[in-house]
Amino acid sequence: MRIFFVLICSLALACVALGQEQGKKKEQPKKKPAQAQQAGKPTGAGKPTGVGKPTGVGGPVGAGKSTEVGKTTGKGKGKQPGAVSGEAYYKPSGGAKGAGTGKPAKVGKVTGAGKPGEAPTATTAGKLTATGKGTGTGAGKPFKAQHFNLATKTTPTKFAAVNFQQGRHIEGSQNWQGSNYTVFRNYSSQWHDQGWWRGHYNNRVVFVYGGWYAWNAGYWIPAWGYAPNAYYAYDGPIYGYNNLPPDQVIANVQASLQQQGYYQGEVDGLLGPQTRSAVADYQRANGLAETAAIDQPTLESLGMT
DSSP: OHHHHHHHHHHHHHHHHHHHHHHHHHHHHHHHHHHHHHHTSOOGGGSOOGGGOOOSTTOOOSSEEEOSTTOEEETTOOOOSSOOSEEEEOOOOSOOTTOOOOOOOEEEEEOOOOOTTSOOOSSTTOEEOTTSOEEOOOOOSOOOOOOOOOOTTSOOOSSOOOOOOTTOOOTTGGGOOSGGGHHHHHOOOOOOOHHHHHHHTTTOEEEETTEEEEEETTEEEEOTTSSTTOOOSOOSOEEOOTTOOHHHHHHHHHHHHHHTTSOOSOOOSOOOHHHHHHHHHHHHHTTOOOOOSOOHHHHHHTTOO
């Protein structure tokens, strides 16, 4: 009996030991997924950094968080070059390590007026293109007149003077529509002596760069015949601005166009070929008639009224 009891106890202990061994084997597979999950966590270089964290719906993923129109905070600070009337987009520079690239968010319409001389912003003054010239439409903010020290008592030699042609009309002016261009459509070169010019224009005749100009209802025009051997770089009306003589009007226009990237020449107060080309570029970019002349709509667009 005692031997039988010992055998039963031995068998029971063996069953308990076998059960414990099987339980340990069942627990080991459960730990493996946890270990695999732990190994799958991104560490080191694969971990996204804070600087590239995108915020907002559709915001750009880059070196900064997208905030207001064309602005960023953090290292991605910047603006979309130029100015347009319509929808603006922010283009981020760079990107966060381990992060994808986000699409730029479309923002609201931007309107306003461009300030001459400033870095381009999202306004209607025009955005700069790859060539440095502006595009867009709209009038700029008021431009403060400046006084330039010009060698107006001398006769220019950098380019030849225009030749007088009796009754000459401005080519293409018949296509310039509107009352602001009437003076250009009606202009014709006239040759008269000094007494005639003074009598017809109330003695308001000024000497500029080797030539004489008469004040005619808001415009300066060449006084052909006022003095022998006169020099004129341009034969046509020049719109008056802020009671300035023609050379100072031209110099202020050159300065404004220079600030906006249209004119790369010297501010000399001469309406020569390079200045006229810059004026035409500005007029084309701003939806104005391409007169290549200093007219009222162009000066209004530049803020010179």
